[in-house]
Amino acid sequence: MxxxxxxxxxxxxxxxxREVGLSRADAARLVEQILSHMCExxxxxxxxxxxxxxxxxxxxxxxxxxxxxxxGVEVPIAPRRVLTFRASQMMRDRIVSAG
Structure with a gap:
């Protein structure tokens, strides 16, 4: 990439x-199921x-x-829930060494 x-x-x-040998339809379904499970x-x-x-x-x-x-006017910011991502140490090491 x-x-x-x-x-x-x-x-x-x-x-x-390509790598696992699933049909394109099965592979797309699997990706959707994983993402759906994460979102749920x-x-x-x-x-x-x-x-x-x-x-x-x-x-x-x-x-x-x-x-x-x-x-410069002060305004209240409503409470909210935010999603953050924290990369694992292994991922951070890979990103640093790739750069």
Missing amino acids: AAGATLTRADLAESLH ALSKGENVKISGFGSFILRDKGERIGRNPKT
């Missing part, structure tokens, strides 16, 4: 087709950890006061 390129669901399915877990408030890759972590952020950068 070229630098700056984006890995897509279709790319993942194609890789499964996250929507239930569960974190998702993929060993050797990283963790998708949900954080609840409380209400706080922000400032409009243009006018």
